[in-house]
Amino acid sequence: MPSFDIVSELDMHEAQNAIDQANKEVGARFDFKGSNAEFELNDGSILMKAASPFQLQQMLPILFSKMTKRGIDISCLETGDVKETAKTAQQPLSLKEGIDKPLAKQIIKIIKDSKVKVQTAIEGEKIRVTGKKRDDLQETMQILRGQELEQPLQFNNFRD
Structure with a gap:
């Protein structure tokens, strides 16, 4: 996935x-x-x-x-x-480096409210997002780029 x-x-x-x-x-x-x-x-x-x-x-x-x-x-x-x-x-x-728990929960809430079919998991100071389609993951990235969050986010380790 x-x-x-x-x-x-x-x-x-x-x-x-x-x-x-x-x-x-x-x-x-x-x-x-x-x-x-x-x-x-x-x-x-x-x-x-x-x-x-x-x-x-x-x-x-x-x-x-x-x-x-x-x-x-x-x-x-x-x-x-x-x-x-x-x-x-x-x-x-x-x-500030790393994603703390309150910010991680806020990000996950944004993703869940968007109704995109992806799963999220907090892994230490990062959040892993998985989905069946590559398009869903890219849509999730676009949604998060459009948000005004307290910290800058980067998306890495993209796997097909």
């Missing part, structure tokens, strides 16, 4: 490249001269450092544009609260 997997993955190599490009742009901009503003990638999170919260607000669109150009959907980023100290301000950004 044909099947495919629904996953939410992030290419960490591309994320590192986007952060490097954003650091390069921040270092070259006149309004950030001497402020030691930078982005740091630490397993699954990005830490933005700057001299003031205003500069953090200026840095966020730079990072978003670099990530978008690298093919990373910015809906996988979750911004944290700004922490201020005497000389610096920091803001963490977490990178």
Whole structure:
């Protein structure tokens, strides 16, 4: 039976490249001269450092544009609260990967409400969709692409 997997993955190599490009742009901009503003990638999170919260607000669109150009959907980023100290301000950004249980149940509900003849199963951080016809699987993919979900989805491991 044909099947495919629904996953939410992030290419960490591309994320590192986007952060490097954003650091390069921040270092070259006149309004950030001497402020030691930078982005740091630490397993699954990005830490933005700057001299003031205003500069953090200026840095966020730079990072978003670099990530978008690298093919990373910015809906996988979750911004944290700004922490201020005497000389610096920091803001963490977490990178969301994998499909958690509430989102998986929401996706399965969308598929079942569409009345497409497919079966779904949650397998860890992915959802396996199987059906008798390849057309049903492709229709399921189109339905999910049209939905506004909190995380970007990818479809892989398509088997006939």
